[in-house]
Amino acid sequence: MISDGRHNKNRVETFGAALVLLGLGMWGVYAIERYVLHLPVTDRQFMPYHLATVLPGMLLWQRRILTGVVKKWLRRGIK
Numbered sequence: 636m637i638s639d640g641r642h643n644k645n646r647v648e649t650f651g652a653a654l655v656l657l658g659l660g661m662w663g664v665y666a667i668e669r670y671v672l673h674l675p676v677t678d679r680q681f682m683p684y685h686l687a688t689v690l691p692g693m694l695l696w697q698r699r700i701l702t703g704v705v706k707k708w709l710r711r712g713i714k
Contacts (some may be wrong), residue, residue: 644699651695658688 645675665681695703 636690647695647698651692651698654688654692655696656692657660658692661688 661681661684665676665678668676
């Protein structure tokens with residue numbers, strides 16, 4: 636077992652990537668319901684679910700990059 640925390644970081648990033656994939660998969664469900672099953676659905680019905688998974692997923696998935704950017708801003712002082 637990795638004791639320096641890398642294992643936990645990998646889990647967080649994997650969970651973030653899974654959330655992004657789930658959010659993008661919402662549009663597959665939308666396309667099937669709208670164009671294959673001809674159900675009266677709109678993109679507005681799927682947008683909240685897409686955003687609720689993609690936005691936090693990107694933050695978790697790319698947290699190393701975002702953490703580096705925030706640390707640089709704090710070192711320089713945000714002006």
